[in-house]
Amino acid sequence: MQRSRAVLDKVDGRRIADNLWCLVQLPSPTGSERRVALAFADMLANAGVEVEFDNAIPESPNVIGRLKGRRPGRTFQLAGHLDHIDIPHQLPERNGTSICGRGAADMKGGLALIIEAVRVLAANGCDFPGQILVTAWGLHEAPLGDSRGLLNLIRRGILGDAALVAESVYAQRDKAIIAGKGQGIWNLTIRSAGESRHELNQTKDAVGLLETAVVAVKKLLEYGRRLETGPVNMPNMSPDSLFIGQLHYGDFYNRTATTCLLQGTRRWQPGMTSECVARELQELVRTIPCPSNVSAEIGFQTVAEAYRMDPGASVVKALRWAWQGVNGSPMELGHIAAVTDANRLVPIGAVPTVLLDSDNRCAHADREVVQIENLVRSSRVALLTTLYFLEGGQD
Numbered sequence: 001m002q003r004s005r006a007v008l009d010k011v012d013g014r015r016i017a018d019n020l021w022c023l024v025q026l027p028s029p030t031g032s033e034r035r036v037a038l039a040f041a042d043m044l045a046n047a048g049v050e051v052e053f054d055n056a057i058p059e060s061p062n063v064i065g066r067l068k069g070r071r072p073g074r075t076f077q078l079a080g081h082l083d084h085i086d087i088p089h090q091l092p093e094r095n096g097t098s099i100c101g102r103g104a105a106d107m108k109g110g111l112a113l114i115i116e117a118v119r120v121l122a123a124n125g126c127d128f129p130g131q132i133l134v135t136a137w138g139l140h141e142a143p144l145g146d147s148r149g150l151l152n153l154i155r156r157g158i159l160g161d162a163a164l165v166a167e168s169v170y171a172q173r174d175k176a177i178i179a180g181k182g183q184g185i186w187n188l189t190i191r192s193a194g195e196s197r198h199e200l201n202q203t204k205d206a207v208g209l210l211e212t213a214v215v216a217v218k219k220l221l222e223y224g225r226r227l228e229t230g231p232v233n234m235p236n237m238s239p240d241s242l243f244i245g246q247l248h249y250g251d252f253y254n255r256t257a258t259t260c261l262l263q264g265t266r267r268w269q270p271g272m273t274s275e276c277v278a279r280e281l282q283e284l285v286r287t288i289p290c291p292s293n294v295s296a297e298i299g300f301q302t303v304a305e306a307y308r309m310d311p312g313a314s315v316v317k318a319l320r321w322a323w324q325g326v327n328g329s330p331m332e333l334g335h336i337a338a339v340t341d342a343n344r345l346v347p348i349g350a351v352p353t354v355l356l357d358s359d360n361r362c363a364h365a366d367r368e369v370v371q372i373e374n375l376v377r378s379s380r381v382a383l384l385t386t387l388y389f390l391e392g393g394q395d
Contacts, residue, residue, distance in 0.1 A: 179335045
C-alpha cells in the first residue's frame, strides 16, 4: 500500500474541478453530445492518453482512449456516458468546494475523476502492466437514449477484460454492486371512438373512457403491489416493481376526452427477461374490461436487461480492496435497481463491471451539485482499483 499511497497523493482536486467546470459549460442532452465529446477527448490527450473517435453516430460520437503500461498484461476499462437529461437547469455555478450544473452529478463528475486517475498514472511513467482503455459514449439517458454508442463498441470488441463505470446510486456508494435490475418503460393508451366536443354535446361513443381508465389504474396498482410482495432471488435484493409516472386524460376543462395515456417503469430481478415482462403486461391489459367503443393497448420499451456477476470476480475484489485502502472501511456486496451501463457491458459485452460513486446524490435533480472532495476520493478509488486489477492483486 505504501507505493500506491505515493501515487494517490498526486490526485489533485483543483484539476478535477477545472475539468468538470469545463464539461458542465457544454450542454450535452441525449443525442447531441459532440461538443462535450471533443472536450473530453482533448482532456484525455492532455493527460497523456492516445485518443480516437468512433463517428458512426456523428452527433453522438464515442471517445476511445488508450494508455499502455510498461509491461504486457490485461486491459482495464474506465467508462462513462457523456449525455445528461434534457431538463432545464440554472447556469453552472462554482465555488471553492462544489460545482453545480446540469450533468454535474450524472455523470460529468465521473468523467472528470477518470481523467485525473489516468493523468496521475501517465505522469507516474505508466508503471503498470497491460493497458487502460477509456471509453465514453452518448445516447445513455432513456427514453431517447438507446445505447447505440456503447453497443457499437461492444460489437467492435472495444472492451476491457473488466471495467469500472464511474456512476452508481449514492445510497449504494459503499457497496460493490454485483447485480442490477432490468428496466423497461411501458406506455398504456386507452381510446374511445368519436371525436372531442363540448361536454354538453357529448355522444354515447364518448362514454366509458374515464371508467375504463380508472379500472386500468386500479389493475396496475394491484399488479404493482403483488410484485412488491413477491419473492426475491438474491439476498437483500428488493422485489420487482411497477411505477406509474404519468397519467394524461383530456386536453380542456369542458371537452370530452377521447384518449387517456399512462406511462411508467417496470423493474425486474436477474432471472427474468424483458420478453417475459412485456408478455405479463400484455396479459394484464387483456383483463381490463372495455366497452365496445373503447380500446386499450400497451407498448413496452426495454431500457436494459438485468444482470448478475460472480462476487469473487477479480474486478470486484480490486474495487473492495481499493475502497478500503482509500476510505479505511470495508465495502460490502450490494445490488442496484437503477440502470447503468453495467446493464449492457455485463450481459451483452460479457465484461465484468463494477460501479463507482461520483457524488451523484443530485442526479436528475432540479440542481445537480457535486462536492469536489468526494470526486477526489472516488478518483483515488478508481486509480487503486485499476492498479490492483492490472497487477493481479499485487501492491
